[in-house]
Amino acid sequence: MLDAINLTKHYKQQKAVQGISLHLDRGEIVGLLGPNGAGKSTAIAMISSLIQPTSGEVRFEGENSVMEPNNLRKKLGVVPQEIALYEDLTAKENLYFFGRIQKLRGVVLKERVEKVLQQIGLADQGKKLVKNFSGGMKRRLNIGAALLHEPEILIMDEPTVGIDPQSRNYILETVKRLNHEKGMTILYTSHYMEEVEYLCDRIYIMDRGNIIASGTKEEIKNILSSEKTIVVKTERRNETFIQQLKQLPVISKLDESDQVITMVVPKEVQLFSQIFKFADETGAIVHGIEVQTPTLEDVFLHLTGRALRN
Numbered sequence: 035m036l037d038a039i040n041l042t043k044h045y046k047q048q049k050a051v052q053g054i055s056l057h058l059d060r061g062e063i064v065g066l067l068g069p070n071g072a073g074k075s076t077a078i079a080m081i082s083s084l085i086q087p088t089s090g091e092v093r094f095e096g097e098n099s100v101m102e103p104n105n106l107r108k109k110l111g112v113v114p115q116e117i118a119l120y121e122d123l124t125a126k127e128n129l130y131f132f133g134r135i136q137k138l139r140g141v142v143l144k145e146r147v148e149k150v151l152q153q154i155g156l157a158d159q160g161k162k163l164v165k166n167f168s169g170g171m172k173r174r175l176n177i178g179a180a181l182l183h184e185p186e187i188l189i190m191d192e193p194t195v196g197i198d199p200q201s202r203n204y205i206l207e208t209v210k211r212l213n214h215e216k217g218m219t220i221l222y223t224s225h226y227m228e229e230v231e232y233l234c235d236r237i238y239i240m241d242r243g244n245i246i247a248s249g250t251k252e253e254i255k256n257i258l259s260s261e262k263t264i265v266v267k268t269e270r271r272n273e274t275f276i277q278q279l280k281q282l283p284v285i286s287k288l289d290e291s292d293q294v295i296t297m298v299v300p301k302e303v304q305l306f307s308q309i310f311k312f313a314d315e316t317g318a319i320v321h322g323i324e325v326q327t328p329t330l331e332d333v334f335l336h337l338t339g340r341a342l343r344n
């Protein structure tokens with residue numbers, strides 16, 4: 035449905051995006067995950083034809099939408115990261131304003147405004163001034179403004195940043211509903227891996243202007259399929275016990291805090307009996323051992339050596 039091919043964007047010395055390619059198939063929710071400054075906003079601004087790429091192409095239904103953006107613009111809704119609303123207008127007045135920009139008029143505009151207020155859960159708040167809204171309500175209205183022309187594709191730039199957990203859940207459920215009920219194709223940008231993990235069918239992970247991994251959740255986690263993490267909970271720190279564990283050559287990483295020791299080992303390694311033997315020898319008391327399967331956060335750490343949330 036939509037293909038971004040080898041997109042780059044350079045600002046003088048700053049290489050914001052360095053040749054990324056991605057595609058959206060109809061009806062998918064696709065995640066674009068990466069830390070702040072990775073280039074996500076720049077990438078989606080190019081994909082939605084808000085800025086010109088330095089090089090590369092965006093094809094929508096086979097047409098080059100960098101050269102010919104009108105067809106894409108009609109079918110695309112963009113939810114920007116920054117809230118773009120008029121504080122001194124009511125929620126309804128804001129929606130009417132954005133609807134008119136989308137060239138909606140008369141009965142159709144009225145119906146769409148009512149429908150969107152329902153979709154974003156603000157049906158009974160339409161007459162309130164936006165300046166009296168909570169951060170979460172403003173975010174929801176910001177999403178509503180992008181839905182008025184009933185887009186086929188929705189691009190969302192970190193739509194849950196800085197809001198309370200309840201509004202965040204509401205937004206995540208709205209995204210799911212739009213996808214399930216309307217078959218809307220969604221590109222969801224975030225630096226919260228748990229959101230992307232919850233919502234998305236496929237994921238692109240971006241860092242420093244590049245896509246460093248892509249695939250389904252399972253495919254991405256399989257990058258770490260050769261390793262597992264073992265977490266040992268102890269009563270108190272025991273230096274001799276830790277030193278004995280550290281000397282095991284199968285352990286590639288070992289982190290310790292007060293009562294928790296975290297180790298990365300090859301998947302096939304069985305370490306339980308060894309851990310209990312060392313505990314017996316050193317007088318360490320082990321409260322529990324847990325084997326963890328990798329998260330997207332672990333994959334990011336593995337690929338870049340840095341945590342996703344900086």
Ligand SMILES: Nc1ncnc2c1ncn2[C@@H]1O[C@H](COP(=O)(O)OP(=O)(O)OP(=O)(O)O)[C@@H](O)[C@H]1O
Binds near residue numbers: 045050068069070076
């Ligand atoms: N107009 C611009 N001029 C110069 N540099 C820019 C411009 N826009 C973005 N950049 C730089 O390009 C890089 C990528 O920025 P971008 O906003 O795309 O990242 P992001 O992943 O969306 O992060 P964030 O969530 O913080 O917005 C950053 O280093 C940023 O400072």
